[in-house]
Every structure is written in structure tokens, then in C-alpha cells.
Amino acid sequence: MAKRTKPVVDRRDFLKGAAAGAAALAAVPASIAAEPAEHKRVVPPPMSAEAEVEVPSVASVLTADRTGSDFMVDVLKSLGFEYVCANPGSSFRGIHESIINYGGNKNPEFITCCHEESSVAMAHGYYKMEGKPIAVLAHGTVGVQHASMAIYNAYCDRVPVYVILGNIIDATMRVPGVEWFHSVQDAAAMVRDYTKWDDLPISLEHFAESAVRAYKIAMTPPTMPVVLVADGELQEDAISPDLKIHIPKLNAEKPPVGDAGSVAEMARLLVAAENPVLIADRTARTPAGLTCMVELAEALQCSVVDQTGRMNFPTRHPLNQSDRARAAIADADVILGLDAADFYGVTHTYRDQIDRGARPGTKANAKLLTISSDDLFIKANYQDFQRYSEVDLAIAADSEATLPLLIEAVKRITTDDRKRAFQDRGARLKAAHMQTLERSRDAAAFAWDASPISTARLCMELWDQIQNEDWSLVGATTFVSRWPQRLWNFNKHYQYNGNAGGYGVGYNLPAATGAALANRKYNRLTVNIQCDGDLMYAPGVLWTAAHHKIPILHIMHNNRAYHQEVMQVQIMADRHSRGITNCGTGTAITGPDISYAKLAESMGVYGEGPISDPKDLGPAIKRAVEVVKRGEPALVDVVTQPR
């Protein structure tokens, strides 16, 4: 990289101590300001006693009214970031200070995180609730290494997390020691396989342009994480107070929409079908997506199977057939996947035995259709793209943006005869939906009074306390057998926000906290059903919630094990006929049992539990809800059945 011309003095010139003529140096390009050999000596480490007693040259410039990081904050403000999540790090100290002082710590406000994985996961959860990203700051080395798993989750979940990494590119500007350990040639390299775009700007104008470009790329479906590297020198070099650098306008990009011909053909197939099924997953990026899903389903009076990557469809809508998905798909003659993360998996059955065969779960002549923005962007290394699906019509586009056209096309060609057939179908589906709901209630009754507490009882005790509030359930429900979707009444987009995407454990607690941060200004009651193993990855985010007064209710699903892995080891032991006596080794979270209530209390979060008698659960949740309604976080530890 070409040596930069420094308009004013560099901060590290101070550390050169006796470097003569530093003021003069400021006026000339750094590349030609050679330091006299006789003045070269060991530089004391910064923030040390030796450095503090050093007498700097009288000519050294020690302050600057404005630096590059101030301008960077101007850029961040122009993009409308509400928050920036970070664990503090010296490689971005310039931006940090500019945010809290120059920027007034507002838009963005600095959210203190205890781990970079938490920073990214908070941004992940926030986006799915608010529909826009927040920024994350991290070291370009040790920070992004911590953050990488959470970035992978966001990538797999198609969530635009905006990551800014601090780094010092110019080796001659690094202070010996830590700054070398915290510098890297290519900071974004280690996450490039699972981010959409990155850049290393070498001027402030470059920074502005790349920052706006990164935002646009991240937010254009398929939405994904992006990385921007903020060079330390660029952050900290002084700039003239009058310096005018243009910040480009953010282009109002429209998401990619399916072509009219393909959409018309898709509509024809759906209208002609006897049993069409819509598979929704990462479909409703925004509330508009949920509205469109209902409109399309009602226009066709067809089955909807919601895989709950987002809040796509009301759970008590009579066309919701999610809890009889296999049956609905097996009966279907046309199946449409809408940004389905694993369309092959939905349309096939799979057996995890020694013979790991898959077979179709559909009729032989069923037509398979997809609308997916994944067809527009794919990378090779990580295999999140799933097995190749043989489909009859694949539209490479964003499904939410394409739905209005598809609805219009369906309505245009639906004849009165078809409408009558649709009404009959709708009546059958309504009956099937009600039968499924009844079966779910009956299933929930088993082990109703058990101790440890059943996951069904846990979910319904929670529902009892929140159903009359403006609630928002954040975090995955997979590990409680999806009882909320089976028994609660979801009908608003913000009432659920999907799962991790990449199944990386450690997502749920910080992502739920990020979602709660988004919900705070709307006064929603945010609740999270929290697995014990996930919490233990980075529990420090409990402190973040207390510190920043983020109201959220965590209900622990504390089954005292990495339970999925208990079962995986058990499968192996059974396959080898060795018995499962030892399967708790390496998977159990016992001996000692963890007191999550005390853990929460130690970080300033209201805690109750452990609760193992179901009769005690409702009152405990009620007390915790009152705490959350006062604007504080709370946690109720519930000892539960495995699933």
C-alpha cells in the first residue's frame, strides 16, 4: 500500500520522543520525513510508566481538534445506525471515542458487550426485529476471531450484520508489542468465506464510499454480513476542521423481483393444483412479508407450512398446516418453497442410521417450485447451501418482494370454478388445522404435572402470563418442541424472530438481548426461552442487559445437558450395542448444577429459581414479568424435561 500523506501530525509521533522537528514533519509527507539515525532508540510501550515519564519534544503536537474517526462517525450517522455493539479494543479506540464524545453517544449509542460473539449475535437479533442493521466494532485480529462463529450464524441466517474491524496497516506506525499481535495484513480474510463483501479503505473518502457500499450490499437480498476495516492511522490522524469529504447517498435499492413470465407460470401451476403447499422459512423479512403470505394463502385457500426461520404466518390461521407438514407435503401436487433454507430437506425424508439414505417425501409427479434469493449468490467453501433440489421452476429472486406480483397473477387467473374448489379445500384444511391443534393440546397434557417440568407446561405457564401483553418471543423454540408455535397465538411479525441460522450454539442469549434492544422503544414485553448450554457460552450479555437497562424475560429451559449431543452419543453407543451408561460423559452439565438465578443476580439481573415443581412456575413468571415491565431484565431458572 502506498504511504499516505499526513495532513497533520500523527499520534505516534509523540512516542518517538526526541524525534527532532516533529512540527515540521507534520507539513511534509511521512514517506520523506526520515528520522535522524542518532535519534533512534527503544520506544517505551504506551500506557506504561516509562512512557509517562518520557519528556516529549517541545515541538510535538499532542492534540487535534478533529480526527478521521470523527468523520467515520459522521458516515455511521448518515447510515442511520442506532447502536454499535462492541467489546472495547485499542485498534478502534479512535472510533470509540468519537462515538461517545464527538457523536454524543447517540445514533449510534455504544453498547458494551463482554464478548465479540455477543456483539455480533446482538446485532443479528436486533436486525430480525427492527429490519435494519446495527454496527459491530471489533479488533481485526482477536476480536474477529471471537466474532467469527456469530458472523457465520448471521451468514447462514441471511442477516446483514455490519462489522467494522480495527487494524493498523502501516507496520512502521505500530508500537512494538501488542499492536503487532493485533495487526494483520488482511483482517477480513478469516471471515471472507461467510460474508458478502469487505473492504479496506485507505483514505477517508474511500472509507465513506465503501461504508455506504457495504450497507447497500448487506441490505440487498440475499442479505448478509459485511466487513469494513478501519485503519488505526486513518482513524487517528488529524484532519482539518474545515475538511469537506463527500458522504455518498445511500441508493434506495429495490430487492430482486421474479420476472413476469416465470411468475405467471408459477401462478398458473398453483391455481391449477389440487393440493398446493407453500413452504415459508426466511420469507417474511419484514411485516409486509407476513401480510403477503396470508394474502397468497387465502387467495389459493392452500396449505402453509412455516418452518419458522422468520415469523411468516399466523399460527392459528386455519390454513397453517405446519404441525402436519409431512402429511401436507405428501399429499401435495405443487409445492412452492419461499426462501426455504433447505428445500431438499423439506421435500425428502432422511434416516440417520448406518444406511443414511434419503427418499422423496412427495408424490412422484409433484411439481416443485422455488423463489429464492440464494440462487443469486452462493459461495463454495461452507456448505450451508444444502443438497441440490431438482425443481420444475426456480425463480432467482427475493420471495417477499415477488409475492405481490404472484398474488396479483393468481387472482387474475382464478376463475369462479376454481374459487369454489378453493373454498372446499379451505374448509378441509380448517378442519385439519383444528384437529391438529386438538392433538397438540392432548399431547401437551402428557407429563403435565411432571417434575422436572415438561416443556409444554413451561411454555403454557409463560403464555398464561404474557398473552394479554404486547409480547415478543425472541430466540429459537426448536428445543422446546415448538410448543409456542403449536399452542400460542402468533399473528404479528415481531412476535417471533427465528433461529441461529448456522446452529452455532451461543447465539440465543445475545440474539434475544439484541432483539429486546430493538423492542425497547416500542414497549414490547420481550420473552426468551433460553437453553442452559447456550447461555453458558457467553453469559456476560446478561450484564449488558442490566447495564443498558434492556428489558427481557429469560425463562430457562434447564435440562442440565448439551442434550442434543447426549442423544448423538447415544445413537453411536446403541449402534455399537455398548449401552448408554457413559453417554453423559462430555455432555452433561451437572456436578455441580449451575444456579442460573444466582448467575443472573451476580450481573444485576433479577433471578428466580431453580424451579422444578410446576405449581411454582406461574407465580414466579408473574413476578418476573412485573420486573421486566419496569424496564429491567429478569431470569427464571426452570429445571425441565429434556425436550
Add this chain to the structure above:
Amino acid sequence: MRWAKHRAEANKIRPRDLHASLMSGAHGFAGLLLLIFAALLLGLPVARARQSSDAAPNGNAENGKKLLRADGCYECHGLLGQGAAQTGAARIGPPQLSFDGFQSYVRSPKNQMPPYSSKALPDQDLADIYAYLKSIPMPPKGKDIPLLNK
């Protein structure tokens, strides 16, 4: 480790009647021969050493409760055999299959369930588990639990 503890406890109270001791463990084959021999001596048809094919053999429900945990059934099916949608595990408490169907499925499952051979889970243990599952009462219908209808 709790699994090991439950297995040890279950072993302590295993019913040691003639049938159980002969049919389970390392002496199973020799025991089977002895049982046939004894049956012949008594002039009884061998089939009568066990109950009819659709009925469960004698099982010890108390021991079965411990084995349900010790043998890991509860991991997917729950401590009361309530089943779980997440694991795909069917409700088995109380069982929906006859003992023969239950045993057949456990030995040779059709879907995701791991196979439990008689080496890992002897027939008598399976009978004990079945007896425990049979002892679990049916709960009220969902419509009769107010909290499930909100």
C-alpha cells in the same frame, strides 16, 4: 454420573425370578436351553414359558422406571414417556403398541430411533420398561386443562 447411577440402582432391584435370571445377561443362551428343558420336563409347551404374543411378559415397573432413565429412553421420549416433537420421538407412556410391537420397534426401528439390541437392552429390561410405561395413567384430555385452552 447420573446415567451410571441409575443403571446401578436398576441392577440392584432387578427381579431375580427364574425366568428373568435365565433369560437375561451373559447366561441367556444356556438359560434358554435350561428353560426349554424344564418346560419339557413339566410337559408344558415352550410358548407358555412366556405369555401370549400380544401380552407383555412379567415386568417390574419400579425397575423399569429406573431403566427408562438408565437406558436413555427418556432422552428423546421424556421421563414419563410423553414423547417430543423436536426429537421425533413418539409418546410411549402409556405405550401405544402391544409389547411385541414395542419390542420389535426397539430392536429394529423404522426411522430415526437408534436400535437397541438385546445385548444393550436385554429382553427382561425391556419388559420392565414396558411395565413402567403401562403403569403411567392416561392424563386428562387437553380440552380439560384450562391452561391449554388459552
